[in-house]
Amino acid sequence: MTTEGTASSPAQEDGPAPEASGAAKGRWRGVLTNRDFMLLWSGFTVSSVGTSLSNLAVPILALGISGSPALAGLVGAARLAPYLLLTLLAGVLVDRWDRRRVMIVADLGRFLVLATVPLAYAMDSLTVLHLAVVAFLEGIGHVFSNIAHLSALPKLVTDDQLASANALNEIGDSAAGVGGSALSGVLIGLARNSTLGAVYGYAVDAVTYLFSGVSLLFVRSGFQDERTPKEDGSIMADLKEGMSFLWRQRLLRLLMIMVTLINFLQAPLNLATIVLATDELDVNAGVIGLILAVVGLGTVLSALAASWLRDHVGLRGLTLGSVFLWAAAAAMMASASSIYMLTAGLLITNLLWPVFAVSLVTYRLSATPDALQGRVNSAFRTLSFGVEPIGVALGGVLIASAGPRFLFWGAAVGLVLVLIGGMAVWGRDEQETTK
Template sequence: MRAGRTARREDEGRTDVTMATKDSTPVAEPTPDPAPGRRWRGLLTNRDFMIVWGGFTVSSVGTALSHLAVPILALGLSGSPAVAGLVGAARLAPYLLLNLLAGVFIDRWDRRRVMIVADLGRFAALATIPVAYAFDALTIAHLAAIAFLEGVGHVFSAVSHLSALSKLVPEEQLASANALNEVADSAAGVCGSALSGALIGLARNSTLGAVCSYAVDAVTYLLSGASLLFVRTSFQEERPAGERRSVMTDLKEGMAFLWRQRLLRLLMVMVTLINFLQAPLTLATIVLATEDLGVNAGLIGLVLAAVGLGTVVSAFAASWLRERVSLRTMALGSLALWAAAAAMMAAAPSIVLLAAGVLVTNMLWPIFAVSLVTYRLSATPDHLQGRVNSAFRTLSFGVEPLGLAIGGALIASEGPRFLCWGAAVGLLAVLLGSVAAWRGTLTPETAAAPPPGSA
């Protein structure tokens, strides 16, 4: 909720209970929507939102394709899990290197135009993979460079898309819009994993199948960028004319706002540690399935697609759950289940138990993400959206390259089961620390602080 809202509100027989602070900035607690049917109808008839959502869905299918293709292609070219981990790290490195600066410029530039350029740039970059392979010129260095460029495009596109959401839909529809995005992402994961698994399984070899997945991914970015040309709604508020401020000044403003929001700060640390620990789990799953359990790469894609069906279901339920389960319960409960799922993967004697661990891990993310992102978007003014979202994501996603690089080395030296056990222990430690921090730090007086300059 934005600052200035009352901490307790009676509305159509509904009680909205939050933790009040001395500046009336509440910690958002879930409340049932009095008219969920009307809310969804309004969202689905929102022309511009649905165009953006459609483009996001198409590009998400492509992202799911290359999500499986990257480690398989890297393994095919190098034969080394450690090198595959480094290529995956290159894809994620822009989150750490560019997210903060991207947020500053996204708050200055036209967000729609940024998304179009990012999509078309990724189309051009990814198209070089099948071309290089056709001329027998594809190398690990080339693959890593394209992975990095794709990550750059994703940073600018994702932060722009997230920051524009509050302008595309009214605030009461934010949770539903986030849930619909999660549904699209999850359904795209199912379709993308199934298609990638089919391409890899039917191709002459897994390397060729992964290259074909890259080609399809490139086309999805082209379609996504073209769809944005038909959107009419502005993706941001009009910025008042004034003297141009330095990049550092704008950057500090966004960082200061995020740092002074105690709940956002705690959530940022939690998600950062979770992402670090979970970053290498996909690679560990592939290596564990292929080398320990004897499952071929094509079947892995189909298994991930089947697992993704459960994620789609959880994404549909995410908005409903957010209205009924507190953010604290959602966050701590997810941590406990993630730790159990990692242990299940580590001990898996068959593909069935391994898939069950992946299912639990994936199903929780849409539910947790809808509550987290909706709170963050509601708590942040429009002119700070790019910087706050990018600052949050710099740490929370920026550690993934480090986690993937370290995880790839551990898998190569100690094996995938050791990595999964380490993730389980680490997630349990994060859970215990988060319980203590939530009790000790987030008192009614300190849970939320006024934005900079409001005092």
């Protein structure tokens, strides 16, 4: 584990680090037999199934109760608002508080909050305001739980298991996305109407958080180093310390800027895909849903290979290679004359993310001291995730005014510029480290 001001240099992290297959198998075996990590992973994966299920249940129930797309949109916005409003503060508090307790409170709190929805529906008193409040509180739970989970990971696995643990998290998250979407469809299909099916979805989601919270009670390992009281208890001072560390680490700073630009450019691609498929390629919504399910299954397989690729290709190769392939995929989608070509571009785009994320997150966690994990992770995510709503909004305007193909070409050009900039800065840093 590196300490503040001595994060691994690009020359140390960028090159391939191939290991014997026996060592790789041993590393995976170590993760899979790590009792405490597997408890954490199991609970988080189950709760991710519930979260994915709610991604469909929330708008359907809001529409069923209000009959207004605008109000349904406000409920969805309430669910996302804590990511923009509270992520930085969550990072500071996660570094101050006991991380396991934060996660347990977040899980049990979401269980109680979500359970009020089927109860209110049964009493015929469910309102859009109620749904919005529940969505906002659930979003707060997501923010605190995710930051605490990510920050605690290096304390539950050894350094050489960290990449495999991150890969397993990506596998669980991808599988949960597919399983949650499928379960949501089943619940809605079995109910006498979609609104009641969405209520069932809320109930199942609540139970998944209860399972996750209870599973954490059985984790024996500590989730952080022993804390030493500080004389300066200012939240702003703590926040500045974390952001200053992130900005001083040149490679972390470069990665943060690159990921922010990539997320901004790719945020509206799903919307552009749907518009292009339905308006120009005459594909119905059912086929699009099937395509998205297949893409989701593909990301599970991609996540399985993420740890191996990180060892054999290296952070630099995976980062720059991913941006190059993303640019090519966007160009492919821009020129797609059939649903098959569009699907191929979408599949390439999504398959790369688990591989990229495992390499990036593993480096960030290993380069950050434990006392700063919450703040560094939250600062990184505030910027890189915070641009996504802006990208979707601006992308929607571009699609409406110039069409989806224009947006795809714009994303392709933007990603090429990100690639050129990343290669230039990374290359300069490598030259400096060899002087």
